[in-house]
Amino acid sequence: MRYKTDILVIGPGIAGLTFTIKMAEARPDLKITVLTKTTERESNTRYAQGGVAAVWDFENDNFEKHVADTLDAGAELNDVEVVRMVVREGPERVKDIIKWGARFDKNESDEYELGREGGHSENRILHFKDLTGWEIQRTLADKVRQFENVEVLEHYFAMDLITQHHLNRIVTRVTPGICCYGAYVLNKNTNETDTFLSRMTFLATGGAGQIYKATTNPVIATGDGIAMVYRAKGRIANMEFVQFHPTALYNPKGLSPDFLVSEAVRGYGGILKAADGEEFMDKYDPRKSLAPRDIVARAIDHEMKVRGVENMFLDVRHIDKKKFLDHFPTIHEACLDAGVNPMKQMIPVVPACHYMCGGIVIDKNGATSIKGLYAAGEATYSGLHGANRLASNSLLGAMVFADRSFKHISELIDQSTFEDKIPDWNAKGTTEPNEMILITQSTKELKEIMSSYVGIVRTNTRLKRAVDRILLLYKETEDLYKETVISPQLFELRNMITLAFLVTSGAQMRQESRGLHYNTDYPDEAPYNEITYM
Helix, strand or coil, rough: EEEEEEEEECCCCCHHHHHHHHHHHHHCCCCEEECCCCCCCCCCCCCCCCCCECCCCCCCCCCCEEEEEEHHHCCCCCCHHHHHHHHHHHHHHEEEEEEEECCCCEECCCCEECCCCCCCCCCCCCCCCCCCHHHHHHHHHHHHCCCCCHHHHHHEEEEEEEEEHHHHHCCCCCCCEEEEEEEEEEEEEEEEEEEEEEEEEEEECCHHHHHCCCCCCCCCCEEEEHHHHCCCCCCCECCCCCEEEEECCCCCCCCCCCCEEHHHHHHCCCCCEEECEEHHHHHHHEEEEEEEHHHHHHCCCCCCCHHCCCCEEECCCCCHHHHHHHHHHHHHHHHHHHHHCCCCCCEEEEEEEEECCEEECCCCCCCCEECEEEEEECCCCCCCCCCCCCCCCCHHHHHHHHHHHHHHHHHHHHHHCCCCCHHHCCCCCCECCCCCHHHHHHHHHHHHHHHHHHHCEEEEHHHHHHHHHHHHHHHHHHHHHEEEEECCCHHHHHHHHHHHHHHHHHHHHCCCCEEEECCCCCCCCCCCCEEEEE
16 A cells, blocks of 8 residues: 655654654644554653653752763763753753653652662652653653544554665665655555655664663564665664663573663662672772663673673662662562562672664754654664763653754755655565574574674674674575565564674774773774764
8 A cells, every 4th residue: 555644753662752742733734654563652662661861950960960971971982062962952851741741750849859870970860660661651652642643553564765766766875865755664464565655754763682682672672773774875873882781680581571670770779799799890980880881781791701600689688678669669570570589689680782872873953864864762873872871861862852853854844745656565576485484593593693792792703703694694584585575574684684784893893992892802992983884
């Protein structure tokens, strides 16, 4: 089928729905279509536990402190102007979602209770228990239903962006004026490929944690948006900076996703320890358990390897039980389900892939290098996070860039038109796949390769081995793609292979150790900046 919509939004998380709500409210004359890969309430946003970082208590905190903390965590690879912009505009964006109905915890004085997480010099994290992401997703999903000009389509898998390439024109990474005309989308309800034509397209597809075995990301996090932009010859940058959250609940059964033990637990007094009760973070950073995530994750990884153990521990036994249950009911329940009583036993934890700090290059208005295509959230690289994201800055950045994209598109949409000459998807010459095992086994192999060779600590030898194996998987998968009818599983595999290649090749190009990228062959920082994949 062919659809026409003024604005196509791909992704139902905080970035996608914030943008949609603001646009729908300002322009009720425009038709806005939101595509969700599964359901309206399933996104990376939903799994964010800690909260939103924003300067709120101006008596003890200020913008410059938040800026300084962000730059310090990002190993000075951030874009300073972007950081200042997000930090200054952030509180107003938080007020937006509060106005829409989002609830954040308050103290006895009816003031917002501000938490503190690793890398922050002050308490500035607004949160809803340990379910902040769930609360924000609920708020946005409820709000977006109020607009008659918004249509949310569930179980629609975006496969490829439509550009001049689909008009039989040659498009390369140096072709000027590449334009986006919409997307080809697999309707999972009918197994047919639909053509969505749009005047403007907004990507908010989240990260790609599923390229690793251990990840806190949901199973939908396969890097679809980044891969689509790469195939469309758009700019991608700094993919080597993969954030591993230091404290996922140890999961010996290999279930996915890994349960996240929020950084807010350490902000509330949790202490990292070895099995014998020894504290170890003082060997790595004076901030101890509240050091930035890259430092803590490397420390835990190092301690595990030196001691020959599969996990370290987070001790919360000294925290008042009632207060812990009030703040972290979900974490407490997850620990009990895993056979651990956190009030009596230390919580076993391991690092797990958590957040992509690189992605689709966007400017201050969320515009990509492809005309008519905007993006926000974890799928993007804006310069906000640098070489390592400061805790709870992700939701903040998503809201700020969604707002800026809304304002910029509002100025341009009336001059934009549809491209009607786009052909429908061509599936001639393909057959049904005979063996799904080819896809599932390649997915397992990819996760093994990335986890073994492109993890928290890297070497040139490991990276070369990873690239060699990824390229082999790429060839096998592309052959399968050309011969068989498309499926969500096959497209996800293609996207994950693309993301794995971008992460690994970026790591090869960055001949230094900085932030989340640590290569033992280059232990010292060097004056490298943005690495763009052309």
